[in-house]
Amino acid sequence: MKTVDIVERIEGEAKLVCQWEKNKISDVRVEFLNFRGFEYILKGKAPLDALVYTPRICGICGQAHLKATVEALEQIYKNHNEELIITNKAKLLREVGLNIEIIDSHIKWFYMFIMPDVVKFSNNDYSEYKALKGKKWLEASACASEVIKVLAIIGGQWPHTSYMIPGGVVSDPTLLDLTTMQNYIDYGIKFFENNLVGMEIENYLSFNEAEDLYKVKADLKDFITLSFENGFEKIGKSYNRHLVLGSSLSFEEGKINKKLIKNIDFENIEELSLNTFNIDKSKNSKDAYTWSKSALYANNFYETGPLSRTLVQNRKFISSVHKHYKDSMFTRVMARMDELGFLLKKTKELIKRVDISEDSFIKPKISINEFKHGLAEVAVEACRGSLYHEVEIEDGKISKYDVITPTVWNLGPGIDGKLSTSQKAIIGTNSIEKAKLILRSFDVCSVCTTH
Amino acid sequence: MVDSQEMVKKVFTQNSARIDTNKGDAYYNSLFEKAKERLKALRAQPALKDIDMMEVVESEGVNRRDFMKWASATTATLMLPPMFTPLVAEATELMNRVPVIWIELQDCAGNSEAILRSSTPTVDDLLFDVLSLEFHHTLMAASGHQAEHQLEDAMHHFKGKYLLFVEGAIPTALNGQYGTIGPSGETFQEHLARLSKDAAAVVAVGTCATYGGVPAAAPNPTGAVGVMDLVKGKPVINIPACPANPANMVGVVLHYVLTGQVPELDSLLRPKFAFGYRIHDNCERRAHFDAGEFVEEWGDIGAQNNFCLYKVGCKGPMTFNNCSIIRYNEGANWPIGVGRGCIGCSEPDFWDKYAYERPMADANIKAPTGGVEKTVDEFGLGLLTATTIGIGVHAVASAVAGKRTVHSEDEE
Numbered sequence: 082m083k084t085v086d087i088v089e090r091i092e093g094e095a096k097l098v099c100q101w102e103k104n105k106i107s108d109v110r111v112e113f114l115n116f117r118g119f120e121y122i123l124k125g126k127a128p129l130d131a132l133v134y135t136p137r138i139c140g141i142c143g144q145a146h147l148k149a150t151v152e153a154l155e156q157i158y159k160n161h162n163e164e165l166i167i168t169n170k171a172k173l174l175r176e177v178g179l180n181i182e183i184i185d186s187h188i189k190w191f192y193m194f195i196m197p198d199v200v201k202f203s204n205n206d207y208s209e210y211k212a213l214k215g216k217k218w219l220e221a222s223a224c225a226s227e228v229i230k231v232l233a234i235i236g237g238q239w240p241h242t243s244y245m246i247p248g249g250v251v252s253d254p255t256l257l258d259l260t261t262m263q264n265y266i267d268y269g270i271k272f273f274e275n276n277l278v279g280m281e282i283e284n285y286l287s288f289n290e291a292e293d294l295y296k297v298k299a300d301l302k303d304f305i306t307l308s309f310e311n312g313f314e315k316i317g318k319s320y321n322r323h324l325v326l327g328s329s330l331s332f333e334e335g336k337i338n339k340k341l342i343k344n345i346d347f348e349n350i351e352e353l354s355l356n357t358f359n360i361d362k363s364k365n366s367k368d369a370y371t372w373s374k375s376a377l378y379a380n381n382f383y384e385t386g387p388l389s390r391t392l393v394q395n396r397k398f399i400s401s402v403h404k405h406y407k408d409s410m411f412t413r414v415m416a417r418m419d420e421l422g423f424l425l426k427k428t429k430e431l432i433k434r435v436d437i438s439e440d441s442f443i444k445p446k447i448s449i450n451e452f453k454h455g456l457a458e459v460a461v462e463a464c465r466g467s468l469y470h471e472v473e474i475e476d477g478k479i480s481k482y483d484v485i486t487p488t489v490w491n492l493g494p495g496i497d498g499k500l501s502t503s504q505k506a507i508i509g510t511n512s513i514e515k516a517k518l519i520l521r522s523f524d525v526c527s528v529c530t531t532h
Numbered sequence: 533m534v535d536s537q538e539m540v541k542k543v544f545t546q547n548s549a550r551i552d553t554n555k556g557d558a559y560y561n562s563l564f565e566k567a568k569e570r571l572k573a574l575r576a577q578p579a580l581k582d583i584d585m586m587e588v589v590e591s592e593g594v595n596r597r598d599f600m601k602w603a604s605a606t607t608a609t610l611m612l613p614p615m616f617t618p619l620v621a622e623a624t625e626l627m628n629r630v631p632v633i634w635i636e637l638q639d640c641a642g643n644s645e646a647i648l649r650s651s652t653p654t655v656d657d658l659l660f661d662v663l664s665l666e667f668h669h670t671l672m673a674a675s676g677h678q679a680e681h682q683l684e685d686a687m688h689h690f691k692g693k694y695l696l697f698v699e700g701a702i703p704t705a706l707n708g709q710y711g712t713i714g715p716s717g718e719t720f721q722e723h724l725a726r727l728s729k730d731a732a733a734v735v736a737v738g739t740c741a742t743y744g745g746v747p748a749a750a751p752n753p754t755g756a757v758g759v760m761d762l763v764k765g766k767p768v769i770n771i772p773a774c775p776a777n778p779a780n781m782v783g784v785v786l787h788y789v790l791t792g793q794v795p796e797l798d799s800l801l802r803p804k805f806a807f808g809y810r811i812h813d814n815c816e817r818r819a820h821f822d823a824g825e826f827v828e829e830w831g832d833i834g835a836q837n838n839f840c841l842y843k844v845g846c847k848g849p850m851t852f853n854n855c856s857i858i859r860y861n862e863g864a865n866w867p868i869g870v871g872r873g874c875i876g877c878s879e880p881d882f883w884d885k886y887a888y889e890r891p892m893a894d895a896n897i898k899a900p901t902g903g904v905e906k907t908v909d910e911f912g913l914g915l916l917t918a919t920t921i922g923i924g925v926h927a928v929a930s931a932v933a934g935k936r937t938v939h940s941e942d943e944e
């Protein structure tokens with residue numbers, strides 16, 4: 082039997098086409114049917130223009146795209162032995178901006194995208210989680226709006242800002258600005274303490290074993306209870322291979338395929354389009370069914386995202402949860418919420434480290450347009466996982482711009498008989514509702530996946 | 533932090549407000565009577581959503597006085613005389629009588645995100661609690677087939693009455709195959725046609741829905757166009773910008789609730805209350821522009837002193853929008869506030885015309901349209917020409933100023 086289901090309440094929508102055998106999903110296709118063509122649009126543009134275009138690939142992770150673009154352009158300088166000086170202050174302001182975007186996204190994801198579906202599994206009254214009306218939904222929305230102001234103060238607006246430029250950032254916050262930013266973060270920390278985990282953040286962050294799950298209170302406890310009632314710790318397991326391409330003051334790069342290896346080599350990244358539609362229709366392969374491409378590292382599918390980051394960094398609590406429940410839907414959600422706590426604290430520290438007497442921007446000695454040829458590959462960690470940008474310039478114009486988003490790693494089509502990460506996680510599930518939850522646990526974003 | 537509501541009011545009520553919207557007492561008196569009738573009729577209708585605005589307002593800790601302050605600022609934003617304030621206040625309570633269906637096409641969800649940004653305890657956000665949002669692809673509770681039914685229901689039930697908000701462009705190349713939606717695989721173009729058919733009016737939100745936006749950037753691989761290129765025979769209201777400002781979305785709905793009509797529009801179908809003047813007119817750095825004090829490059833002394841950003845590419849002088857007053861993220865800030873310069877995101881073709889690389893003085897920029905609408909466009913063009921002449925003088929002045937700066941640094 083074949084069924085077709087639509088997964089909405091993500092950015093855009095995904096089509097889930099399932100084959101059923103003996104009441105279990107025996108095969109699945111995740112289809113993304115919306116395409117804009119950013120890589121084609123960027124071709125022929127002036128390199129600095131990319132700073133305006135790429136953040137608009139996605140309304141929820143635009144900062145990550147901006148940071149990837151700016152670092153790629155700086156990489157081009159470096160490859161010409163024209164290394165730019167980026168002050169600590171500029172580096173910190175960039176990372177604070179990106180972290181805030183991740184924080185914002187995690188809050189909304191839990192309350193707006195995961196919980197409304199999770200509570201449907203219970204007969205008890207969870208109407209406080211109701212979309213658009215429930216108290217918890219509204220409080221989460223308010224909190225996200227407060228926290229994102231940290232980014233608005235240095236970026237001018239959110240979504241879609243372009244405050245980073247090669248050489249630094251354009252903004253120059255005052256001490257008052259920095260204090261205001263900390264106040265907004267404190268609002269987020271209070272929310273985390275009072276609404277999400279029901280205890281002081283320090284207390285929560287000192288957890289180091291799976292048994293600590295039973296100490297969690299408040300809304301996250303609702304999730305944990307509902308998960309164990311419905312066996313969410315048993316569903317959604319994939320290859321248990323993890324990849325973190327970007328490193329920063331907050332994250333470490335590395336990969337786990339049985340064992341942890343801290344070195345990442347971009348040479349191993351491969352992007353394939355066997356099952357992907359082609360913009361030139363006559364070149365469509367007969368197997369094409371989605372606009373997403375497939376991404377492989379060293380010839381394997383890997384998962385990317387908060388769970389992978391936690392494991393590569395070996396943060397104790399979730400690593401222990403993971404030992405018990407592997408890469409299940411449950412572990413994935415827990416890892417994302419754990420990262421929320423981790424980043425709130427981390428980002429507050431980063432803001433404290435900003436020294437306002439430093440320069441925000443140091444002008445590059447030459448214009449990027451003067452390079453006849455340039456090539457750069459960079460990766461940053463976005464809310465949903467590793468984001469990779471590859472830029473080539475020829476005679477002062479972009480000749481190639483390739484973007485591999487986190488969702489392509491997790492949700493792109495499998496190829497050559499190899500299942501992709503999310504396919505592998507969904508196959509074997511016995512209900513479509515659970516299949517949708519598993520899909521959501523990867524934090525689906527259709528517009529990023531196809532760009 | 534600046535109180536943006538207060539700022540709005542100040543700007544719109546000062547005598548020198550640039551756009552002359554005073555249509556005379558006779559006009560306003562008749563509009564006033566009409567609005568009163570309209571609100572009476574609305575009040576007689578059943579609420580679509582049983583949320584009481586005043587209850588929400590109070591439960592969020594906004595007192596009656598603050599609420600009225602908000603109402604008077606909003607009246608000013610809508611370019612109506614102060615006597616409309618009580619009616620605006622009343623209209624907010626009746627927003628739950630107007631059904632809204634919100635769809636997303638070829639988008640990045642940035643405008644939906646921007647709405648979520650409009651948060652407590654400002655009244656704008658509360659409005660979204662009260663507003664009868666009958667369908668929103670990303671935010672609603674339902675999904676899958678259930679969502680599909682909800683949409684059908686809303687369309688059927690509110691036939692001819694709902695406001696259709698559209699976020700995202702519409703791909704037209706390859707028979708629309710670059711974007712399909714729902715179980716039947718309807719193209720975005722078909723979807724828009726089906727939903728706009730019985731809408732009272734269509735509101736295009738964000739630059740993608742209005743002019744095609746970034747997806748329509750050269751070479752426009754998917755043949756992206758805006759709503760007004762496809763929807764005919766029906767009022768279309770454009771709220772461009774990338775992202776559109778939630779305050780303007782609220783303004784459009786309020787105006788509709790109040791008068792049953794679409795607000796006055798310019799030739800690009802933008803409400804004049806929001807797009808009737810330029811960023812430059814109310815920019816906080818304007819005094820520096822007039823004094824010839826410019827940021828010559830990011831990070832310089834000028835940047836540290838918040839000088840004008842014209843020479844690093846600010847497009848404020850040719851961009852019609854109200855973000856210099858409303859700002860973003862509830863007034864937290866706006867691009868020029870952090871020294872980035874305006875990229876003209878509410879103008880057609882901003883993606884190809886106004887992007888970073890080309891400071892305005894060198895760009896081959898024409899006024900947004902040669903259309904029928906006079907005041908705004910000619911006004912813009914006229915000032916622009918004046919500006920372009922002005923820059924010559926300023927450039928010399930600031931070059932001298934620049935030298936002085938370098939000199940004094942040397943001495944230190």
Ligand code: SF4
Nearest residue numbers: 815818840841846848
């Ligand atoms: S050019 Fe830009 S920064 Fe300067 S005054 Fe005008 S809008 Fe403001």
Ligand code: SF4
Nearest residue numbers: 855867874875876877
């Ligand atoms: S300042 Fe200009 S670019 Fe920025 S949001 Fe306003 S109109 Fe758009």
